[in-house]
Structures are given as C-alpha cells and as structure tokens.
Amino acid sequence: MTAEPTFPPELLAGLRSGDLADIRAVLAGLPRQELAAWLATPEGGDVLRSAFERMPERYTGGLTGPAQTARWEVSRSPADTVAYDLVLAGDTCDVRETGISGEPAVTLALDAVGFVEMASASVQGMDLLLGGRLHIRGDVQLAMRMEALFGLAEPGESG
Template sequence: MTQVHDAPELSVQQRAGLASGERSAVLAVVRELPRPRLAAWLATPDGAAVLHDAFRRMPTFYRGGAADGTLARWQVRRPPAEPIGYDLALSPDTCTVRPADPGVRAAVTLTFDAAGFVEMACAARGGVELLLNGHLQIQGDVPLAMRMERMFGLDAGAAR
C-alpha cells in the first residue's frame, strides 16, 4: 500500500464531522476545507476509514427506486493511495453494499475522485456538476446513474 507523505492534519472537530455520518456535519467540514486539502486527507488511512464507513452507511440513506437486482459499482480514486470500490446491489426497497467484484458486470460504474465522492455524499455538489468538472466519470447505464441522487436522498438541494 502506498504511504501518503505530508498529508494535512485536520482538527479534532473536522475529523469528527467527516466521521459522523451526518450529512450536515460533513457538509460543514467540506465547506471550510480547501478541496486539495480534503483530497489529500482522504488518501490517508484515516480518510480511507471515513470512506469505507460512508459506504457502510449507504443503505440507511437508500430511498429505493431501482429495478430488482440492479448492480451499481462505485469507485473512489484517492491518489497516491489505493482506490476504494464497492458494489451496490439495488432493488425497489433495499441496498446491499459489498466490496467491488471485478468478475461481476455492473449496470453502471461511477468513478469519483475522493473529494467528489464526499461532496456528493453530503450534497455539497450534485452529480452533474461533478461530471462537468471531471470529478465523476460514468460508464454504462447513464439514466440509472442520473437517478442515484434521488435514490439516496441527495436530490434538489437536500443539504445545499
């Protein structure tokens, strides 16, 4: 695993906000940190723990809306550290999160830079904005990808 040198330290309050799983607390930290500093911190082991926890929490935010058996792959780049990836098995009412399995074909793959993933997860930025600014790439079922914000309660200014 690649070690990150000169990673920025965050305050106790900033770390707590990012680790809280509360969108409003994460949003407050995202708004005060410069994007490069957030990205660098997310490449650390502590940042990886926050990202893994965000994926574990995704089922609690799921509102439904996918066809039964839909598989969406989410990948988070965090150079120079290893990327993080999860598959979300979606149904009309449930979301199951598991480590990405490259041997299984996903209906859609969303690839974020680490800061972009956190920005979307707390509704600081929408998917279209991230896509237009190069912080999100989509492969596969684009209409499904465009519905993801609504499926996870991030649509129309949820926390903006």
C-alpha cells in the same frame, strides 16, 4: 516524504459523523487539496469505507425490475482506489466488495473529494459530471438517479 495532513478533532468528528449538514460544514471550511491529501491517508480511507457502509440506511428505494449493481470507484491518489458494488433492488441496498456481484449495470468513477461532496449533497453529481470529475460507464439513466435513490437530490428534483 511529506507528513500526513492532520485536522482539528472537531473537523474529523464532522467528517466521521455521517450527518450531512456536519459534513457540508467541514467541506466549506477546508481547502480541496488538504481534504484530498487527508482522504488518501488510512484514516481518510476509513471515512470513505464508513460512507459506503451507511448507504443502505440512506437508500430510499424505488427501483423496479431485477436488482441492479452500481459500482463506485473512488480514487485517492497516491493511495489505492476505494471501490464497492451497491446491489440495488426495490427497497434494499446491499454493499459488497467489487467483483462478487457480476458485471455492474453502471460504474461511477470519481475522486475522493468529489465522492464526499456528492455523498453529502454539497455538490450535485451533474456538476461533477460536467466538470469532468465524475465518469460514468454503462447505464447512464441509473447513474442519473443515484442522488434521488439516496435522498440527495436538490429539492424539487425527481431524479
């Protein structure tokens, strides 16, 4: 059995902070494999869950029509997948356990490092998609708007 990876307190504080610039700085200094191993720990799972809990704060709104559910499936091998449904409406984002909101309009599946990279705007979703690290099932147009809906699109992108 291998030991769980440990990081200096300042790196952990950056990952937990919710501040996009702090998270990007941590990502720039960590080898991907080490981060993936840490995200598979219980502490890493807590950070991922916290990222989902913060999503309503980052939601910029703008969807028209009925609420739509976007399911996120974040794999953390060998640990369990972290999955949440985001119910998105005009100006609200409700984070829910999967399965209680009916079938999702779109499902986005990616590895934990890819999720952290996308959620911190250090890597664009299109790059993850083209690299085979992001998989989309369902409403691709809604998936392509996710970054813009959460204020993560690159400057000049309308989403």
